[in-house]
Amino acid sequence: MATNRTKQVSTLRVGRLFATPGRRPPNYGATVRIDNGVIVGVKTAGRIDDVRSGRHLVAMPALANAHDHGRGLHHVAFGAKDQQFELWRPALYAHPPVDPYLNAALAYGRLARAGVGSVMHVHSSILVHRLIDDAEAICRAARDVGIRLAFVVPLRDKQSLGHADDEELIALHDPRDHDTIRQTWLYDFPPPDEYMQLVKEIARRVEGPTISVQYGPNSPQACTDALLERIAASAAADGRRVTTHFLETRVQRQWADATYPQGFVKHLDQLGVLSERFTGAHGVWLRPDDVDLLAERGAQIAVNTSSNLRLRSGIAPVAQYIKSGMRFSFGIDSFSFDDDDDAFREMRVGHWLHSLNQSDAPLATEKLFEGWHRNAFYAVNNSDDYGEVKAGAPADLVVLDYDAMAYDIIEGMAEELDIILTRAGNRYIDRVIVAGREIVRGGKVLGIDMDAVEKEVLAQARAAGDDMRQLKPVLDRSTATLDEFYRSGKHAAQ
Ligand SMILES: [Zn+2]
Numbered sequence: 208m209a210t211n212r213t214k215q216v217s218t219l220r221v222g223r224l225f226a227t228p229g230r231r232p233p234n235y236g237a238t239v240r241i242d243n244g245v246i247v248g249v250k251t252a253g254r255i256d257d258v259r260s261g262r263h264l265v266a267m268p269a270l271a272n273a274h275d276h277g278r279g280l281h282h283v284a285f286g287a288k289d290q291q292f293e294l295w296r297p298a299l300y301a302h303p304p305v306d307p308y309l310n311a312a313l314a315y316g317r318l319a320r321a322g323v324g325s326v327m328h329v330h331s332s333i334l335v336h337r338l339i340d341d342a343e344a345i346c347r348a349a350r351d352v353g354i355r356l357a358f359v360v361p362l363r364d365k366q367s368l369g370h371a372d373d374e375e376l377i378a379l380h381d382p383r384d385h386d387t388i389r390q391t392w393l394y395d396f397p398p399p400d401e402y403m404q405l406v407k408e409i410a411r412r413v414e415g416p417t418i419s420v421q422y423g424p425n426s427p428q429a430c431t432d433a434l435l436e437r438i439a440a441s442a443a444a445d446g447r448r449v450t451t452h453f454l455e456t457r458v459q460r461q462w463a464d465a466t467y468p469q470g471f472v473k474h475l476d477q478l479g480v481l482s483e484r485f486t487g488a489h490g491v492w493l494r495p496d497d498v499d500l501l502a503e504r505g506a507q508i509a510v511n512t513s514s515n516l517r518l519r520s521g522i523a524p525v526a527q528y529i530k531s532g533m534r535f536s537f538g539i540d541s542f543s544f545d546d547d548d549d550a551f552r553e554m555r556v557g558h559w560l561h562s563l564n565q566s567d568a569p570l571a572t573e574k575l576f577e578g579w580h581r582n583a584f585y586a587v588n589n590s591d592d593y594g595e596v597k598a599g600a601p602a603d604l605v606v607l608d609y610d611a612m613a614y615d616i617i618e619g620m621a622e623e624l625d626i627i628l629t630r631a632g633n634r635y636i637d638r639v640i641v642a643g644r645e646i647v648r649g650g651k652v653l654g655i656d657m658d659a660v661e662k663e664v665l666a667q668a669r670a671a672g673d674d675m676r677q678l679k680p681v682l683d684r685s686t687a688t689l690d691e692f693y694r695s696g697k698h699a700a701q
Contacts, residue, residue, distance in 0.1 A: 274538025
C-alpha cells in the first residue's frame with residue numbers, strides 16, 4: 208500500500224515564514240531553498256506580494272511528537288475506553304493482531320497529515336520473539352510515510368500486571384481467569400544481556416538517516432535495578448537515548464514513595480539513568496526537587512496533555528519545569544483530543560492549560576514552540592540543531608493555508624501568530640516536507656494509500672472480533688479487581 212509518491216523539494220515559496228515562531232515575527236515573501244535534505248538558503252522579499260505562488264501560505268518548522276505508540280487502531284475501537292490509567296491498561300490485552308506495518312503506517316500517516324515530521328515510537332508489545340520483525344515493519348512504515356522515527360525498544364523484567372508482585376495480583380483475580388492471565392499476559396523476561404543484544408540487533412537492521420533506536424524501559428517500576436543499570440551503562444557507551452514512562456499517575460507516585468522513601472528519582476539518578484539522553488514521558492507527579500534534579504542532569508520530560516486528561520492522570524507541573532529550567536517537549540501518546548492526531552490542537556490545549564492565570568510561570572509561546580520543535584526533535588532524533596528555518600537546518604517544514612485560517616480577520620487587528628495559536632489544525636495543513644521530501648500535499652499523505660490502509664486495519668481488527676469478545680469478561684473482571692486493589696491502597700503499603 209506504499210505509493211512512493213513522495214518527492215524531493217528544491218524550493219518553497221510562502222507569503223509568510225515563521226522562522227522561529229514565538230521568538231520573532233514572520234518574514235514576508237519568503238523563498239526557502241532545499242538541497243539534499245537540508246535548508247541551504249532563506250530569502251525574504253519583505254512583501255507578501257513578492258512571491259507569485261504561495262502568497263496565501265504560512266510555513267514554520269514541522270512539529271515533532273516526543274511521545275507516541277504508533278497505534279493506528281484507536282484505543283476505544285477495541286474497548287480500551289478513557290478512564291484512570293491503571294484501569295485502562297489491561298484493555299491493551301484485547302488489542303487485535305493487526306499487521307504491525309499497517310497499524311503504524313496508519314498512525315504515522317495521520318501524524319504527517321497533522322504537520323508532524325518526527326515521531327517517538329514507544330513500542331508497547333513486549334513479545335520478544337517478534338520484536339525484530341515488528342521493528343523492521345514499523346520502521347518501513349515510517350520510511351514509506353516519510354517521517355523521522357525513533358524506535359524505542361521495550362524493556363522490562365518485572366511487574367507485568369500492576370504495582371505489585373505478579374503472583375500477588377493474580378491471586379486477587381477471579382480463579383476462572385488465572386490460566387488465561389498466566390498463559391497470555393505473563394511471559395519469561397530475557398536477562399539484561401539478551402535485551403542489550405536485541406537493541407543492538409534492531410539498531411543494526413533499522414537505523415539510517417531518518418531512523419534511530421532508543422532504549423525503552425517501559426517504566427522504571429517495571430524494571431529491576433540490574434536492568435536499569437545496564438540500560439544506563441549501555442546508553443552512556445553508545446550514545447543512544449533512553450525513553451521511559453515516568454510518574455504519570457498518582458498511583459505510581461504513591462508506589463514510588465512507599466518503595467523508595469529516600470526518593471525514587473534520586474534512586475534512578477544513583478543508577479545512572481538520568482542524563483541529557485533521558486526523556487521521561489508525562490512527569491505529571493514530579494515534585495519540585497525531582498524537577499531540579501532532572502534539570503541538573505540535562506534530562507527532559509515529554510508532556511502529553513490530552514493523554515493525561517483522558518486517562519485522568521492530571522496536569523503536568525509545567526510551571527515548575529519552567530522555574531527549574533528543565534527541558535520539556537510535547538507528545539500525543541496515541542491519545543489526541545479527538546482521536547484525530549491533530550498536533551496543532553494538542554499544542555493549543557497545552558498552551559491553554561499551562562498558561563492559566565494563576566500560574567506563577569505561565570507557558571510563553573516561545574517555550575511552547577521550543578517544546579514542539581527543538582526539544583521534541585532532540586528527544587526523537589538526538590540532534591539539537593532544530594527549531595529555526597535557516598541555512599544548514601534540517602529541511603522539515605509544515606505549510607498551512609494562512610488565508611483560510613484568517614478569513615474573517617480585520618486587517619491590522621490581529622497578530623499572525625495569534626491566528627495560528629487560535630486556529631491552526633489538520634484542516635489547514637497544505638504541505639509537509641521532511642528531510643527535503645514532500646510527504647503531504649494538499650492535505651493528502653503521499654507515501655501510502657491512507658484509505659486502503661485504514662480499511663485493511665479495520666478489516667483485520669474486526670476479523671479478530673470473536674476472540675476479543677471472548678476476552679472481554681476476563682478484562683472486565685480484571686479491571687474490577689485492580690480497581691479494588693488500588694482503592695485499598697495496597698500498592699503503597701510496602
Ligand atoms: Zn505512552
